[in-house]
Amino acid sequence: MRFERIFxxxxxRFEHQEREEMRAVAEDLARAERAQLSLADRLRGAGRSVLTLHVGTDLRLEGLVEEVGEAWVALRDPESSQRAVIPMPAVSLVQGLPARARPAEESLLSPLGLGSVLRAIARDRSIVRLETAAGRIMGRIAAVGADSLDVQSLPTGEHGAVPGSVRVTVAMAALLAVIPR
Structure with missing residues (x-):
């Protein structure tokens, strides 16, 4: 009887050890899987959550994730339906981002690059507000290159070129957000 208790x-103890090893392996696998997720994957998984993106030092953009590309995200303000296009490198912090993610192969990843999205805005001839590392520019996107874009500035928000408007070149690396008006 004593040997039965020992056995x-x-x-x-053996069963407990096996359970602990399985739990540790599962946690390691979960951490390894999480390490493969990009911010774009997490943004695609946001669903209908309202997020606040902190861009640069003073800019905060709030909205629902409308579309995600490899190097950009588009947010739609649920109240005004205003759309903002934000380059991924400009995003500093995200508030409201759920833990779930959606990898690119499981979702509708936009095949468009940031340049293509900006060219589409330029074709629409929309007046845009560009938030840059150097400040805010109002105007129309005139041309989009590989690493920069030209903007015909409209200092007071006019609808056409006026005296005082100038053509400004913005480096893509300095671009924080593009908000069509």
Whole structure:
């Protein structure tokens, strides 16, 4: 009878050890899977959550994730329906981002690059507000290159070129957000 208790005790310890090893392996696998996720994957998984993106030092943009590309995200303000295009490198912090993610192969990843999205805005001839590392520019996107864009500035928000408007070149690296008006 004493040996039965010893064997039962050993068997219980062995089962406990096996469970602990399985839990540790599962946690390691979960961490390894999480390490493969990009911010774009997490943004695609946001669903209908309202997020606040902190861009640069003073700019905060709030909205629902409308579309995600490899190097950009588009947010739509639920109240005004205003759309903002934000380059991924400009995003400093995200508030409201759920833990779930949606990898690119499981979702509608936009095949368009940031340049293509900006060219589409330029074709629309929309007046845009560009938030840059150097400040705010109002105007129309005139041309989009590989690493920069030209903007015909409209200092007071006019609809056409006026005296005082100038053509400004913005480096893509300095671009924080593009908000069509």
């Amino acid at each position: 039962d005790d050993l068997e219980g």
